[in-house]
Each structure stands twice: as structure tokens, then as C-alpha cells.
Amino acid sequence: MKTKTTGALFLLLELCGVSSGLLKRHFYVNVKKAWADARQYCQHYYQDLSSFTDSLEETQFLNDAGAQSSNAWIGLRREAGVWMWSGGQNASVMSSGEQNVNSNCVFVKKSDQMLYVDNCSGSHAFFCMTTYAVVQENMTWEGALEYCRQHHFDLASLNSTTKMDAASGQMNQAQTQLVWVGLRFLAGRWFWLSGDHLDLAGSSGFPEHQCPAANLRCGAVDTHKKTWMARDCEEQLGFICQ
């Protein structure tokens, strides 16, 4: 089983935002690229360039983005005169900033955390994002992993109750009380596929300090109790991708 580490090399900042029950995680990638190349990078290693869909989310994103070390692209650009998100949605919000009719791609300026437009072939660092999605199919842990890697990015890493709370709007759609997440016991230890820090203290029913039984080596989340569980990898459960 491969773990994805390449994208994390440039990870300096992780932001969380909750909108419409969908948990988004934003990653600041400190490599300068043209907008289209930045988008390609995000789509390969995360999901897409960062977007926000309402003014609340925009405000939160821009506030949190203050810690970035340089100007950075987001997933907003003008196509045939219409502002569009990289994912294809029309953009309904755009905070003030310089309007340059000859430039079509949007970046967050470090100095004032506002949105500005630049020539799309200009070079900037950028923000990528990942969102969480519950898949309403029952699969084994490996099956779920394969599905997530094919259709999304990976099985979700929900390494804190905060993230579980934020994702619970999604998790409520699951048809099983337990859903697979990207938590696995291999080579003598439990770990998140994302490489996120793992702290199982306080989680009930989890054999933190002992080798789990051979059939309890895949991690699920109990969507009602918001705790992690060690389960039989062959069990057929719903799952959450990111």
C-alpha cells in the first residue's frame, strides 16, 4: 500500500473551514507556478485550487490566510467575462480589490489579505483544498481506499473530534453507523494515511498500546459517538473520502 507524501512536502499551513456541512481543508503550497499549473498541481495532489462559496467562508478563509508567506492564487478566474471557480461553479462573491480588465486570475495578497487579479501566466504560490464526501456504498476497507483514490483523493483523515464535528453533516448521510476512514494498523503501529498526527488518547474501544487482534486492523469512525474504532478490514461499511 502506498502512502502519499509528495504533496505534504510543501505543506506549511493547514486551514479548516466549514460550509454547508462540508469540511474543507486548505493547504498553502509555497511553490510559484502559473495559475493553470497550480491548478494541475492541486488536482493531482489534493483536489483542486481553493474556493469559497459564501461570504462567511470567504471571510474565514482570508482571515486564516494571513499566515501565508507570500501572495497566493486561489481557484477563481474569469472565463469569457464570467467569474468562475476552478470546479466550474459561477462565483457569486468577490471581495474588493483591484480590478484589472486585462487580467483574469485571482490571488490573495499577503499584505492586506484581499483578493486581486493578475495575469494568469504570472507566478505565485497557491492554495489547494480537500473536501470530505460520504460514499453511500458498503465496501471493505481496501475497497473503500481504492474507490476514494479513484474518485476523490484518499480515505479521509479525521484525526480530531473537531474535524469529526465539522464533517458530521456529511457523516449523517452514511447508511451505516460505522464508516471507514484512513486509519490503519500496519508494521506495528496505527497511522493516518495522510501522515496526520495520531493521538488516540481518550478514544474508547481502541487498543492504543497493544497489537490489535489480526482481524481488527482497520480504522472506522462511529458516526453517532464520534469515536474511532478498530474493525475487521473485511467488514462492509460506508466510508468517507477526502
Ligand SMILES: *[C@@H]1O[C@H](CO)[C@@H](O)[C@H](O)[C@H]1NC(C)=O
Ligand atoms: C453562470 O453565469 C453566466 C453568465 O451570468 C450564465 O449564463 C450561466 O447560466 C451561469 N451558470 C450557472 C451554472 O449558474
Ligand SMILES: *[C@@H]1O[C@H](CO)[C@@H](O)[C@H](O)[C@H]1NC(C)=O
Ligand atoms: C500575460 O503575460 C504574458 C507573459 O508575460 C504576456 O505574453 C501576455 O500578453 C500577458 N497578458 C495580459 C492580458 O496582460
Ligand SMILES: *[C@@H]1O[C@H](CO)[C@@H](O)[C@H](O)[C@H]1NC(C)=O
Ligand atoms: C449498507 O449497509 C446498511 C446496513 O447493513 C444497509 O442498511 C444499507 O442498505 C447498505 N447500503 C447499500 C448501498 O447496500
Ligand SMILES: *[C@@H]1O[C@H](CO)[C@@H](O)[C@H](O)[C@H]1NC(C)=O
Ligand atoms: C491532526 O494532525 C495535524 C497534522 O499533523 C496536527 O497538527 C494536529 O495536531 C492533529 N490533531 C490531533 C488532535 O492530534
